[in-house]
Amino acid sequence: LAKTTQPISMDSYEGQEVNITCSHNNIATNDYITWYQQFPSQGPRFIIQGYKTKVTNEVASLFIPADRKSSTLSLPRVSLSDTAVYYCLVGERGGSQGNLIFGKGTKLSVKP
Amino acid sequence: DAGVTQSPTHLIKTRGQHVTLRCSPISGHKSVSWYQQVLGQGPQFIFQYYEKEERGRGNFPDRFSARQFPNYSSELNVNALLLGDSALYLCASSLVWQGNSNQPQHFGDGTRLSIL
Numbered sequence: 001l002a003k004t005t006q007p008i009s010m011d012s013y014e015g016q017e018v019n020i021t022c023s024h025n026n027i028a029t030n031d032y033i034t035w036y037q038q039f040p041s042q043g044p045r046f047i048i049q050g051y052k053t054k055v056t057n058e059v060a061s062l063f064i065p066a067d068r069k070s071s072t073l074s075l076p077r078v079s080l081s082d083t084a085v086y087y088c089l090v091g092e093r094g095g096s097q098g099n100l101i102f103g104k105g106t107k108l109s110v111k112p
Numbered sequence: 113d114a115g116v117t118q119s120p121t122h123l124i125k126t127r128g129q130h131v132t133l134r135c136s137p138i139s140g141h142k143s144v145s146w147y148q149q150v151l152g153q154g155p156q157f158i159f160q161y162y163e164k165e166e167r168g169r170g171n172f173p174d175r176f177s178a179r180q181f182p183n184y185s186s187e188l189n190v191n192a193l194l195l196g197d198s199a200l201y202l203c204a205s206s207l208v209w210q211g212n213s214n215q216p217q218h219f220g221d222g223t224r225l226s227i228l
Contacts, residue, residue, distance in 0.1 A: 034216060043116070043202050043219030044155065087154055100145070100204075100217060102154030 004088045009107040018075045020106050022088030025069050033064060033071045036087045038105070044087060048073070075108075083110045114139070116220035118203050124226045125193050133188040133223045137205030143167075144186040145217060146178055147202040155202055161186055162208070190225075198227045 005023040012018045024033065032051050036044035048055055050062040050071070061074040075082060085105040117136045125131050137144050143162040147155035157170040161180035180186045184205075190197055204217035 036219075041200075041221070041224070043204070043221045046216040046218065049216055100147075100155075100157060102147075102156070104152075104154050 003101070004090055004103050006086075006088050006103060006106045008104065009109070011109050011111065012078055013111050014079055015077050018078050018082075018108060018110075020073045020075075020086055020088075020108070021070060022073070023070045024088070024090045027068050027090050031090045033062065033068075034089045034091055034100075035060070035062065035073045036089065036102075038085045038087065044102075047086075078108075078110045080110050080112060082108065084108060116203055116205050116218055118201075118220040118223050120223055121221070122224045122226075124228060126228050127193055127195060129193050130189065130191045131193060131225060133190075133201050133203075133225070135186045135188070135203030135205075135220060137184050137186070137203075138218055141205035141207055141218070142184050143206045143208060143217075144180055144184065145204045145206075146186070146188045147204065147219075148172070149200040149202055149222070151199075158188070193227050195227050198225060200224050 032049055034049040035047045037047050038044040048057055048060045048062045050064055052064050055062045063072040085107050087102050087105040089100050089102060116138055119134045135144060145160040146158040148158055149155040158172050158176055159178040160168040164180045175191045178186060178188045200222040202219050202222045204219045206215045206217045208215055
């Protein structure tokens with residue numbers, strides 16, 4: 001099973017761009033990389049998903065290098081409401097299980 | 113459109129009791145997964161059901177069981193509750209079985225279970 005490593009915490013200020021990098025050295029060929037955001041006492045919320053190169057949506061961008069052993073979630077111009085825990089996951093596809101494997105995530109604190 | 117709904121939102125039980133948690137997936141979603149999240153940790157996978165069949169099981173004891181109904185809603189049952197079962201229990205749904213798709217899972221806000 002592919003495991004992920006990401007920083008425990010990060011601090012930023014409003015209006016800055018935040019980049020959170022995740023390492024997944026054992027990613028399998030068919031695995032996708034997915035990022036979730038979680039606020040206290042709420043369930044995780046899907047942010048973005050990608051397989052290679054770059055993916056962008058209305059809230060974030062995901063950069064994946066050619067070797068796919070890491071990925072970077074980029075949040076443009078963060079606000080106080082972006083304070084949350086961000087999880088990087090590598091989805092196991094195929095086989096008998098389709099579970100998501102969460103690590104401890106990165107606690108992002110955005111300050112005014 | 114309604115998201116994933118879970119009930120109850122909070123629950124207090126004592127050791128040795130049993131509990132049933134309920135989940136209604138997003139309309140049209142046929143896959144439901146259950147996760148346990150202990151304070152300060154990421155969610156841990158318990159079960160996944162698709163088309164009323166168990167498709168995956170995490171490393172949890174047999175005290176944990178689940179089922180999925182014809183309308184795709186699901187129940188998680190935990191018997192002989194222990195203090196360590198205190199956690200946020202999350203339900204997630206997706207369009208298809210996660211095992212053969214990259215469809216993202218959509219989570220409810222969970223049931224906070226406290227064991228005294």
